[in-house]
Amino acid sequence: xxxxxxxxxxxxxxxxxxxxxxxxxxxxxxxxxxxxxxxxxxxxxxxxxxxxxxxxxxxxxxxxxxxxxxxxxxxxxxxxxxxxxxxxxxxxxxxxxxxxxxxxxxxxxxxxxxxxxxxxxxxxxxxxxxxxxxxxxxxxxxxxxxxxxxxxxxxxxxxxxxxxxxxxxxxxxxxxxxxxxxxxxxxxxxxxxxxxxxxxxxxxxxxxxxxxxxxxxxxxxxxxxxxxxxxxxxxxxxxxxxxxxxxxxxxxxxxxxxxxxxxxxxxxxxxxxxxxxxxxxxxxxxxxxxxxxxxxxxxxxxxxxxxxxxxxxxxxxxxxxxxxxxxxxxxxxxxxxxxxxxxxxxxxxxxxxxxxxxxxxxxxxxxxxxxxxxxxxxxxxxxxxxxxx
Amino acid sequence: xxxxxxxxxxxxxxxxxxxxxxxxxxxxxxxxxxxxxxxxxxxxxxxxxxxxxxxxxxxxxxxxxxxxxxxxxxxxxxxxxxxx
Numbered sequence: 181x182x183x184x185x186x187x188x189x190x191x192x193x194x195x196x197x198x199x200x201x202x203x204x205x206x207x208x209x210x211x212x213x214x215x216x217x218x219x220x221x222x223x224x225x226x227x228x229x230x231x232x233x234x235x236x237x238x239x240x241x242x243x244x245x246x247x248x249x250x251x252x253x254x255x256x257x258x259x260x261x262x263x264x265x266x267x268x269x270x271x272x273x274x275x276x277x278x279x280x281x282x283x284x285x286x287x288x289x290x291x292x293x294x295x296x297x298x299x300x301x302x303x304x305x306x307x308x309x310x311x312x313x314x315x316x317x318x319x320x321x322x323x324x325x326x327x328x329x330x331x332x333x334x335x336x337x338x339x340x341x342x343x344x345x346x347x348x349x350x351x352x353x354x355x356x357x358x359x360x361x362x363x364x365x366x367x368x369x370x371x372x373x374x375x376x377x378x379x380x381x382x383x384x385x386x387x388x389x390x391x392x393x394x395x396x397x398x399x400x401x402x403x404x405x406x407x408x409x410x411x412x413x414x415x416x417x418x419x420x421x422x423x424x425x426x427x428x429x430x431x432x433x434x435x436x437x438x439x440x441x442x443x444x445x446x447x448x449x450x451x452x453x454x455x456x457x458x459x460x461x462x463x464x465x466x467x468x469x470x471x472x473x474x475x476x477x478x479x480x481x482x483x484x485x486x487x488x489x490x491x492x493x494x495x496x497x498x499x500x501x502x503x504x505x506x507x508x509x510x511x512x513x514x515x516x517x518x519x520x521x522x523x524x525x526x527x528x529x530x531x532x533x534x535x536x537x538x539x540x541x542x543x544x545x546x547x548x549x550x551x552x553x554x555x556x557x558x559x560x561x562x563x564x565x566x567x568x569x
Numbered sequence: 570x571x572x573x574x575x576x577x578x579x580x581x582x583x584x585x586x587x588x589x590x591x592x593x594x595x596x597x598x599x600x601x602x603x604x605x606x607x608x609x610x611x612x613x614x615x616x617x618x619x620x621x622x623x624x625x626x627x628x629x630x631x632x633x634x635x636x637x638x639x640x641x642x643x644x645x646x647x648x649x650x651x652x653x
Contacts, residue, residue, distance in 0.1 A: 239615070247642045248615050270626070282618075298620070326620075374635070384633075432605075446605070461596075463598070488650070494598070497600075501650055519648075525645050
Protein backbone atom coordinates (compact mmCIF):
# COMPACT_ATOMS: atom_id res chain seq x y z
CA UNK A 181 0.00 0.00 0.00
CA UNK A 182 2.87 2.37 0.88
CA UNK A 183 4.51 1.57 -2.45
CA UNK A 184 1.25 2.20 -4.24
CA UNK A 185 0.70 5.57 -2.60
CA UNK A 186 4.33 6.40 -3.28
CA UNK A 187 3.98 5.66 -6.97
CA UNK A 188 0.83 7.72 -7.21
CA UNK A 189 2.56 10.46 -5.28
CA UNK A 190 5.40 10.83 -7.75
CA UNK A 191 2.91 11.39 -10.51
CA UNK A 192 3.07 8.12 -12.46
CA UNK A 193 -0.13 7.39 -14.31
CA UNK A 194 -1.61 4.43 -12.42
CA UNK A 195 -4.40 2.07 -13.37
CA UNK A 196 -5.73 0.15 -10.39
CA UNK A 197 -7.91 -2.93 -10.17
CA UNK A 198 -9.51 -3.93 -6.90
CA UNK A 199 -11.26 -7.11 -5.91
CA UNK A 200 -12.97 -8.27 -2.74
CA UNK A 201 -14.10 -11.81 -2.11
CA UNK A 202 -15.87 -12.41 1.18
CA UNK A 203 -17.74 -15.50 2.37
CA UNK A 204 -19.36 -15.84 5.76
CA UNK A 205 -20.50 -19.41 6.37
CA UNK A 206 -22.38 -21.01 9.21
CA UNK A 207 -22.85 -24.70 9.72
CA UNK A 208 -26.56 -25.55 9.89
CA UNK A 209 -25.65 -28.98 11.28
CA UNK A 210 -26.60 -28.83 14.98
CA UNK A 211 -24.34 -31.81 15.72
CA UNK A 212 -21.37 -30.06 14.17
CA UNK A 213 -21.82 -26.29 14.65
CA UNK A 214 -19.24 -23.78 13.50
CA UNK A 215 -18.49 -20.61 11.59
CA UNK A 216 -16.12 -19.98 8.70
CA UNK A 217 -15.09 -16.56 7.41
CA UNK A 218 -12.93 -16.31 4.30
CA UNK A 219 -11.90 -13.00 2.83
CA UNK A 220 -9.50 -12.19 0.01
CA UNK A 221 -8.74 -8.58 -0.89
CA UNK A 222 -6.46 -7.79 -3.79
CA UNK A 223 -5.17 -4.63 -5.38
CA UNK A 224 -3.46 -4.68 -8.75
CA UNK A 225 -1.84 -1.45 -9.91
CA UNK A 226 -0.07 -0.75 -13.19
CA UNK A 227 2.01 2.40 -13.25
CA UNK A 228 4.48 2.88 -16.06
CA UNK A 229 6.58 -0.30 -16.25
CA UNK A 230 5.56 -1.34 -12.74
CA UNK A 231 2.89 -3.82 -11.83
CA UNK A 232 2.25 -3.86 -8.09
CA UNK A 233 0.07 -6.53 -6.50
CA UNK A 234 -1.14 -6.56 -2.90
CA UNK A 235 -3.19 -9.52 -1.65
CA UNK A 236 -4.55 -10.25 1.81
CA UNK A 237 -6.00 -13.72 2.44
CA UNK A 238 -7.79 -14.18 5.77
CA UNK A 239 -9.44 -17.37 6.97
CA UNK A 240 -11.08 -17.70 10.39
CA UNK A 241 -12.75 -20.85 11.70
CA UNK A 242 -14.34 -21.34 15.08
CA UNK A 243 -12.90 -24.85 15.18
CA UNK A 244 -10.35 -26.91 13.34
CA UNK A 245 -12.14 -28.91 10.68
CA UNK A 246 -11.53 -30.63 7.37
CA UNK A 247 -7.83 -31.39 7.97
CA UNK A 248 -6.99 -27.73 8.46
CA UNK A 249 -4.01 -27.25 10.72
CA UNK A 250 -5.07 -23.94 12.24
CA UNK A 251 -8.17 -21.91 13.06
CA UNK A 252 -6.73 -18.60 11.95
CA UNK A 253 -4.64 -18.00 8.86
CA UNK A 254 -3.74 -14.60 7.45
CA UNK A 255 -1.34 -14.15 4.56
CA UNK A 256 -0.50 -10.74 3.21
CA UNK A 257 1.71 -10.47 0.16
CA UNK A 258 3.05 -7.61 -1.88
CA UNK A 259 4.91 -7.83 -5.16
CA UNK A 260 6.32 -5.45 -7.74
CA UNK A 261 7.23 -6.50 -11.27
CA UNK A 262 9.00 -4.11 -13.60
CA UNK A 263 9.00 -5.21 -17.22
CA UNK A 264 10.62 -3.87 -20.36
CA UNK A 265 10.47 -5.19 -23.93
CA UNK A 266 12.93 -8.03 -23.34
CA UNK A 267 13.51 -8.07 -19.62
CA UNK A 268 11.68 -8.15 -16.29
CA UNK A 269 12.64 -7.88 -12.64
CA UNK A 270 10.29 -8.80 -9.83
CA UNK A 271 10.45 -8.76 -6.06
CA UNK A 272 7.94 -9.64 -3.41
CA UNK A 273 7.38 -10.44 0.23
CA UNK A 274 4.67 -12.18 2.23
CA UNK A 275 3.83 -12.43 5.91
CA UNK A 276 1.66 -15.28 7.20
CA UNK A 277 0.24 -15.41 10.73
CA UNK A 278 -1.18 -18.60 12.21
CA UNK A 279 -3.64 -18.75 15.10
CA UNK A 280 -4.49 -21.79 17.22
CA UNK A 281 -2.31 -24.10 15.19
CA UNK A 282 -2.40 -27.85 15.36
CA UNK A 283 0.76 -29.61 16.44
CA UNK A 284 2.70 -30.52 13.32
CA UNK A 285 5.74 -32.68 12.70
CA UNK A 286 8.89 -30.59 12.74
CA UNK A 287 11.25 -33.03 11.04
CA UNK A 288 8.89 -35.86 9.97
CA UNK A 289 11.58 -38.07 8.44
CA UNK A 290 14.48 -37.33 10.72
CA UNK A 291 13.01 -36.79 14.19
CA UNK A 292 9.31 -37.81 14.35
CA UNK A 293 9.11 -37.04 18.06
CA UNK A 294 9.86 -33.34 17.57
CA UNK A 295 6.76 -31.23 16.92
CA UNK A 296 5.88 -27.60 16.33
CA UNK A 297 2.96 -25.22 16.36
CA UNK A 298 3.42 -22.53 13.75
CA UNK A 299 3.21 -18.87 14.74
CA UNK A 300 4.38 -16.85 11.74
CA UNK A 301 6.21 -17.11 8.45
CA UNK A 302 7.91 -14.46 6.33
CA UNK A 303 8.97 -15.06 2.75
CA UNK A 304 10.74 -12.84 0.24
CA UNK A 305 11.82 -13.36 -3.34
CA UNK A 306 13.54 -11.64 -6.20
CA UNK A 307 13.41 -12.75 -9.83
CA UNK A 308 15.04 -11.52 -13.04
CA UNK A 309 14.27 -12.51 -16.63
CA UNK A 310 16.00 -11.63 -19.89
CA UNK A 311 15.20 -12.54 -23.49
CA UNK A 312 17.86 -12.50 -26.19
CA UNK A 313 16.90 -13.62 -29.70
CA UNK A 314 15.00 -16.81 -28.99
CA UNK A 315 16.65 -17.48 -25.62
CA UNK A 316 14.95 -16.73 -22.31
CA UNK A 317 16.99 -16.77 -19.11
CA UNK A 318 15.55 -16.49 -15.67
CA UNK A 319 16.98 -16.60 -12.17
CA UNK A 320 15.28 -16.31 -8.80
CA UNK A 321 15.96 -16.56 -5.10
CA UNK A 322 13.26 -17.24 -2.51
CA UNK A 323 13.92 -17.14 1.25
CA UNK A 324 11.73 -18.09 4.20
CA UNK A 325 11.79 -17.41 7.92
CA UNK A 326 9.46 -19.59 10.04
CA UNK A 327 8.71 -19.01 13.72
CA UNK A 328 7.14 -21.75 15.84
CA UNK A 329 6.77 -23.14 19.34
CA UNK A 330 8.67 -26.42 19.51
CA UNK A 331 8.04 -29.44 21.68
CA UNK A 332 9.79 -32.78 22.05
CA UNK A 333 8.67 -36.12 23.34
CA UNK A 334 10.05 -36.93 26.78
CA UNK A 335 10.55 -40.58 27.66
CA UNK A 336 10.61 -39.53 31.35
CA UNK A 337 7.14 -38.04 31.41
CA UNK A 338 5.96 -40.00 28.37
CA UNK A 339 4.49 -36.82 26.93
CA UNK A 340 5.50 -33.92 24.69
CA UNK A 341 7.18 -31.12 26.64
CA UNK A 342 7.66 -27.53 25.39
CA UNK A 343 11.09 -26.78 23.93
CA UNK A 344 10.54 -23.02 23.57
CA UNK A 345 10.09 -20.63 20.66
CA UNK A 346 12.34 -21.41 17.74
CA UNK A 347 13.01 -20.04 14.28
CA UNK A 348 14.31 -21.61 11.10
CA UNK A 349 15.40 -20.13 7.79
CA UNK A 350 15.54 -21.79 4.42
CA UNK A 351 16.01 -20.65 0.86
CA UNK A 352 15.93 -21.85 -2.70
CA UNK A 353 17.73 -20.47 -5.71
CA UNK A 354 16.92 -21.37 -9.29
CA UNK A 355 18.21 -20.65 -12.76
CA UNK A 356 16.41 -21.64 -15.94
CA UNK A 357 16.99 -21.19 -19.62
CA UNK A 358 14.76 -21.93 -22.61
CA UNK A 359 15.68 -21.77 -26.24
CA UNK A 360 13.23 -21.49 -29.11
CA UNK A 361 14.51 -23.62 -32.00
CA UNK A 362 11.67 -22.60 -34.31
CA UNK A 363 8.74 -24.57 -35.73
CA UNK A 364 7.27 -24.86 -32.24
CA UNK A 365 10.23 -26.77 -30.81
CA UNK A 366 12.07 -25.58 -27.73
CA UNK A 367 14.58 -26.89 -25.22
CA UNK A 368 14.74 -26.05 -21.54
CA UNK A 369 17.31 -26.34 -18.81
CA UNK A 370 16.80 -25.70 -15.12
CA UNK A 371 18.81 -25.95 -11.92
CA UNK A 372 17.43 -25.43 -8.43
CA UNK A 373 19.09 -25.65 -5.04
CA UNK A 374 17.35 -25.56 -1.67
CA UNK A 375 19.01 -25.36 1.72
CA UNK A 376 18.34 -24.20 5.26
CA UNK A 377 19.88 -23.54 8.64
CA UNK A 378 17.90 -25.94 10.83
CA UNK A 379 18.95 -29.18 12.54
CA UNK A 380 17.92 -31.42 9.65
CA UNK A 381 19.42 -29.22 6.96
CA UNK A 382 21.43 -32.08 5.54
CA UNK A 383 18.24 -34.07 4.93
CA UNK A 384 16.24 -31.31 3.31
CA UNK A 385 19.05 -30.02 1.12
CA UNK A 386 18.33 -30.76 -2.52
CA UNK A 387 19.76 -29.86 -5.89
CA UNK A 388 17.55 -30.45 -8.90
CA UNK A 389 18.77 -30.41 -12.48
CA UNK A 390 16.24 -30.55 -15.29
CA UNK A 391 16.56 -30.83 -19.05
CA UNK A 392 13.68 -31.07 -21.47
CA UNK A 393 12.30 -30.60 -24.93
CA UNK A 394 8.97 -28.97 -25.74
CA UNK A 395 6.81 -28.89 -28.81
CA UNK A 396 3.67 -26.97 -29.67
CA UNK A 397 1.64 -26.98 -32.86
CA UNK A 398 -1.71 -25.71 -34.05
CA UNK A 399 -3.00 -28.54 -36.23
CA UNK A 400 -6.16 -26.85 -37.44
CA UNK A 401 -8.82 -24.35 -36.37
CA UNK A 402 -10.08 -26.54 -33.56
CA UNK A 403 -7.10 -28.53 -32.34
CA UNK A 404 -3.70 -27.58 -30.96
CA UNK A 405 -1.10 -29.77 -29.28
CA UNK A 406 1.54 -29.08 -26.67
CA UNK A 407 3.98 -31.69 -25.45
CA UNK A 408 7.04 -31.90 -23.24
CA UNK A 409 9.54 -34.56 -22.26
CA UNK A 410 11.82 -33.76 -19.34
CA UNK A 411 14.47 -35.48 -17.28
CA UNK A 412 15.11 -34.34 -13.73
CA UNK A 413 17.93 -35.43 -11.47
CA UNK A 414 17.35 -34.88 -7.76
CA UNK A 415 20.32 -34.93 -5.42
CA UNK A 416 19.05 -35.22 -1.87
CA UNK A 417 19.14 -37.65 1.05
CA UNK A 418 15.40 -37.11 1.49
CA UNK A 419 14.55 -38.43 -1.97
CA UNK A 420 14.30 -42.22 -2.08
CA UNK A 421 17.13 -43.67 -4.15
CA UNK A 422 14.76 -45.23 -6.70
CA UNK A 423 13.39 -41.73 -7.49
CA UNK A 424 16.71 -39.96 -8.01
CA UNK A 425 15.89 -39.52 -11.69
CA UNK A 426 12.41 -38.35 -12.64
CA UNK A 427 11.10 -38.55 -16.21
CA UNK A 428 8.04 -36.47 -16.97
CA UNK A 429 6.13 -36.60 -20.23
CA UNK A 430 3.22 -34.26 -20.90
CA UNK A 431 0.77 -34.12 -23.75
CA UNK A 432 -2.01 -31.56 -23.94
CA UNK A 433 -4.63 -31.34 -26.66
CA UNK A 434 -6.66 -28.15 -26.74
CA UNK A 435 -10.04 -28.30 -28.43
CA UNK A 436 -12.23 -25.48 -29.63
CA UNK A 437 -15.05 -27.24 -31.39
CA UNK A 438 -17.10 -24.08 -31.88
CA UNK A 439 -17.23 -20.65 -30.22
CA UNK A 440 -19.38 -22.06 -27.40
CA UNK A 441 -17.67 -25.38 -26.77
CA UNK A 442 -14.03 -25.71 -25.71
CA UNK A 443 -11.94 -28.07 -23.67
CA UNK A 444 -8.74 -30.01 -23.32
CA UNK A 445 -7.30 -33.46 -22.75
CA UNK A 446 -4.12 -33.61 -20.70
CA UNK A 447 -1.94 -36.63 -20.03
CA UNK A 448 1.13 -36.76 -17.81
CA UNK A 449 3.32 -39.74 -17.12
CA UNK A 450 5.88 -39.62 -14.33
CA UNK A 451 8.44 -42.39 -14.15
CA UNK A 452 11.67 -42.71 -12.24
CA UNK A 453 14.92 -44.57 -11.91
CA UNK A 454 17.80 -44.65 -9.47
CA UNK A 455 21.07 -42.86 -10.09
CA UNK A 456 22.55 -45.95 -11.77
CA UNK A 457 19.56 -46.11 -14.18
CA UNK A 458 19.14 -49.77 -13.25
CA UNK A 459 15.37 -49.93 -13.72
CA UNK A 460 12.58 -47.68 -14.97
CA UNK A 461 9.67 -47.50 -12.51
CA UNK A 462 6.25 -45.90 -12.86
CA UNK A 463 5.28 -43.24 -10.31
CA UNK A 464 1.91 -42.23 -11.73
CA UNK A 465 -0.21 -41.61 -14.75
CA UNK A 466 -2.48 -38.59 -14.82
CA UNK A 467 -5.23 -38.10 -17.36
CA UNK A 468 -7.46 -35.05 -17.15
CA UNK A 469 -10.16 -33.83 -19.45
CA UNK A 470 -12.50 -30.86 -19.22
CA UNK A 471 -15.21 -29.46 -21.46
CA UNK A 472 -16.94 -26.11 -21.10
CA UNK A 473 -20.09 -25.09 -22.91
CA UNK A 474 -21.16 -21.43 -22.86
CA UNK A 475 -24.86 -20.84 -23.29
CA UNK A 476 -25.73 -18.33 -25.95
CA UNK A 477 -29.03 -17.15 -24.43
CA UNK A 478 -27.24 -15.15 -21.73
CA UNK A 479 -26.36 -11.66 -23.08
CA UNK A 480 -23.72 -11.30 -20.33
CA UNK A 481 -22.01 -14.49 -21.62
CA UNK A 482 -21.52 -15.81 -18.09
CA UNK A 483 -23.81 -18.85 -18.22
CA UNK A 484 -21.95 -22.10 -18.67
CA UNK A 485 -21.85 -25.81 -18.01
CA UNK A 486 -18.49 -27.44 -17.28
CA UNK A 487 -17.75 -31.15 -17.06
CA UNK A 488 -14.45 -32.78 -16.17
CA UNK A 489 -12.72 -35.92 -15.01
CA UNK A 490 -9.29 -36.90 -13.83
CA UNK A 491 -7.77 -40.35 -13.65
CA UNK A 492 -4.67 -41.13 -11.63
CA UNK A 493 -5.11 -44.67 -10.29
CA UNK A 494 -1.61 -45.02 -8.80
CA UNK A 495 -2.23 -42.14 -6.37
CA UNK A 496 -5.93 -42.89 -5.83
CA UNK A 497 -6.75 -39.51 -7.30
CA UNK A 498 -9.67 -40.26 -9.61
CA UNK A 499 -12.52 -37.76 -9.81
CA UNK A 500 -15.53 -36.66 -11.80
CA UNK A 501 -16.59 -33.05 -11.42
CA UNK A 502 -19.17 -30.71 -12.89
CA UNK A 503 -20.08 -27.08 -12.42
CA UNK A 504 -22.72 -24.77 -13.81
CA UNK A 505 -23.89 -21.20 -13.41
CA UNK A 506 -27.02 -20.28 -15.35
CA UNK A 507 -28.91 -17.07 -15.79
CA UNK A 508 -32.36 -17.65 -14.32
CA UNK A 509 -33.97 -14.26 -14.67
CA UNK A 510 -32.38 -10.86 -15.34
CA UNK A 511 -29.41 -10.50 -13.00
CA UNK A 512 -30.32 -13.61 -10.99
CA UNK A 513 -28.19 -16.72 -11.52
CA UNK A 514 -28.42 -20.27 -10.22
CA UNK A 515 -25.26 -22.34 -9.81
CA UNK A 516 -24.39 -25.86 -8.73
CA UNK A 517 -21.27 -28.00 -8.48
CA UNK A 518 -20.62 -31.70 -7.96
CA UNK A 519 -17.33 -33.34 -7.00
CA UNK A 520 -17.17 -37.14 -6.83
CA UNK A 521 -13.84 -38.76 -6.01
CA UNK A 522 -14.47 -42.53 -6.18
CA UNK A 523 -15.26 -43.80 -2.71
CA UNK A 524 -13.01 -41.21 -1.05
CA UNK A 525 -14.91 -37.94 -1.12
CA UNK A 526 -18.29 -36.58 -2.11
CA UNK A 527 -18.91 -32.87 -2.41
CA UNK A 528 -21.69 -30.73 -3.79
CA UNK A 529 -22.76 -27.12 -3.59
CA UNK A 530 -25.51 -24.79 -4.75
CA UNK A 531 -25.59 -21.05 -5.20
CA UNK A 532 -28.13 -18.32 -5.88
CA UNK A 533 -26.47 -15.10 -6.96
CA UNK A 534 -27.37 -11.58 -8.02
CA UNK A 535 -24.92 -10.13 -10.54
CA UNK A 536 -24.14 -6.47 -9.90
CA UNK A 537 -21.83 -6.20 -12.89
CA UNK A 538 -19.38 -8.49 -14.73
CA UNK A 539 -17.64 -10.53 -12.04
CA UNK A 540 -19.36 -8.75 -9.15
CA UNK A 541 -22.13 -10.53 -7.30
CA UNK A 542 -23.94 -11.14 -4.05
CA UNK A 543 -24.76 -14.75 -3.31
CA UNK A 544 -26.35 -17.25 -0.99
CA UNK A 545 -24.68 -20.62 -1.02
CA UNK A 546 -24.73 -24.08 0.47
CA UNK A 547 -21.88 -26.58 0.39
CA UNK A 548 -21.45 -30.12 1.65
CA UNK A 549 -18.29 -32.21 1.76
CA UNK A 550 -17.95 -35.77 3.04
CA UNK A 551 -14.41 -37.10 3.34
CA UNK A 552 -14.65 -40.85 3.78
CA UNK A 553 -10.88 -41.35 4.19
CA UNK A 554 -10.32 -39.05 7.17
CA UNK A 555 -13.92 -39.47 8.31
CA UNK A 556 -15.12 -35.92 8.51
CA UNK A 557 -17.91 -34.07 6.86
CA UNK A 558 -19.26 -30.57 6.99
CA UNK A 559 -22.05 -28.49 5.56
CA UNK A 560 -22.05 -24.72 5.39
CA UNK A 561 -24.68 -22.18 4.41
CA UNK A 562 -23.12 -18.89 3.45
CA UNK A 563 -23.55 -15.30 2.40
CA UNK A 564 -20.97 -14.12 -0.09
CA UNK A 565 -19.91 -11.03 -1.95
CA UNK A 566 -17.52 -10.71 -4.88
CA UNK A 567 -16.64 -7.21 -6.08
CA UNK A 568 -14.34 -6.20 -8.94
CA UNK A 569 -13.42 -2.67 -10.00
CA UNK B 570 9.44 -31.30 -42.46
CA UNK B 571 5.98 -30.17 -41.36
CA UNK B 572 4.82 -33.77 -41.41
CA UNK B 573 7.76 -34.76 -39.19
CA UNK B 574 6.96 -31.98 -36.74
CA UNK B 575 3.32 -33.00 -36.63
CA UNK B 576 4.29 -36.58 -35.90
CA UNK B 577 6.17 -35.62 -32.73
CA UNK B 578 3.06 -35.64 -30.48
CA UNK B 579 2.18 -39.09 -31.83
CA UNK B 580 5.68 -40.32 -31.06
CA UNK B 581 5.39 -38.95 -27.53
CA UNK B 582 2.04 -40.62 -27.07
CA UNK B 583 3.45 -43.96 -28.17
CA UNK B 584 6.37 -43.51 -25.82
CA UNK B 585 3.99 -42.71 -22.97
CA UNK B 586 2.01 -45.84 -23.63
CA UNK B 587 5.19 -47.91 -23.65
CA UNK B 588 6.31 -46.37 -20.36
CA UNK B 589 2.90 -46.85 -18.78
CA UNK B 590 2.62 -50.48 -19.86
CA UNK B 591 6.21 -51.56 -19.42
CA UNK B 592 7.01 -50.03 -16.08
CA UNK B 593 6.85 -51.68 -12.72
CA UNK B 594 5.21 -49.51 -10.08
CA UNK B 595 7.59 -47.57 -7.84
CA UNK B 596 7.44 -48.56 -4.18
CA UNK B 597 7.40 -44.86 -3.31
CA UNK B 598 4.35 -42.74 -4.10
CA UNK B 599 4.85 -39.15 -5.10
CA UNK B 600 2.18 -36.48 -5.43
CA UNK B 601 2.38 -33.57 -7.80
CA UNK B 602 0.35 -30.45 -8.55
CA UNK B 603 -1.04 -29.69 -12.01
CA UNK B 604 -0.06 -26.03 -12.19
CA UNK B 605 -2.51 -25.35 -15.02
CA UNK B 606 -5.39 -26.42 -12.74
CA UNK B 607 -4.11 -24.76 -9.54
CA UNK B 608 -5.70 -21.39 -8.78
CA UNK B 609 -3.42 -20.64 -5.82
CA UNK B 610 -6.19 -20.81 -3.22
CA UNK B 611 -3.75 -22.25 -0.65
CA UNK B 612 -6.11 -24.90 0.70
CA UNK B 613 -3.45 -27.63 0.33
CA UNK B 614 -0.91 -25.45 2.13
CA UNK B 615 -3.32 -25.03 5.04
CA UNK B 616 -3.93 -28.77 5.43
CA UNK B 617 -0.41 -30.16 4.91
CA UNK B 618 0.72 -31.60 8.26
CA UNK B 619 4.39 -31.55 7.23
CA UNK B 620 4.77 -27.97 6.01
CA UNK B 621 5.70 -29.48 2.65
CA UNK B 622 3.66 -27.24 0.33
CA UNK B 623 4.45 -23.64 -0.44
CA UNK B 624 3.70 -20.97 -3.04
CA UNK B 625 6.06 -20.66 -5.97
CA UNK B 626 6.89 -17.32 -7.55
CA UNK B 627 3.75 -17.48 -9.70
CA UNK B 628 1.51 -17.93 -6.64
CA UNK B 629 0.88 -21.58 -7.47
CA UNK B 630 1.27 -24.35 -4.91
CA UNK B 631 4.24 -26.71 -5.21
CA UNK B 632 5.18 -29.76 -3.14
CA UNK B 633 8.60 -29.94 -1.52
CA UNK B 634 9.36 -33.62 -2.10
CA UNK B 635 12.02 -33.64 0.62
CA UNK B 636 9.33 -33.03 3.26
CA UNK B 637 6.26 -34.74 1.77
CA UNK B 638 5.26 -37.91 3.63
CA UNK B 639 2.64 -38.94 1.00
CA UNK B 640 -0.29 -38.72 3.45
CA UNK B 641 -2.55 -37.61 0.58
CA UNK B 642 -4.52 -35.03 2.59
CA UNK B 643 -3.77 -32.37 -0.01
CA UNK B 644 -5.29 -34.51 -2.79
CA UNK B 645 -8.69 -34.50 -1.15
CA UNK B 646 -8.50 -30.90 0.05
CA UNK B 647 -7.94 -29.37 -3.38
CA UNK B 648 -11.19 -27.80 -4.61
CA UNK B 649 -9.92 -27.84 -8.20
CA UNK B 650 -8.79 -31.46 -8.27
CA UNK B 651 -5.33 -30.22 -9.23
CA UNK B 652 -3.29 -32.70 -7.17
CA UNK B 653 -2.52 -36.19 -8.38
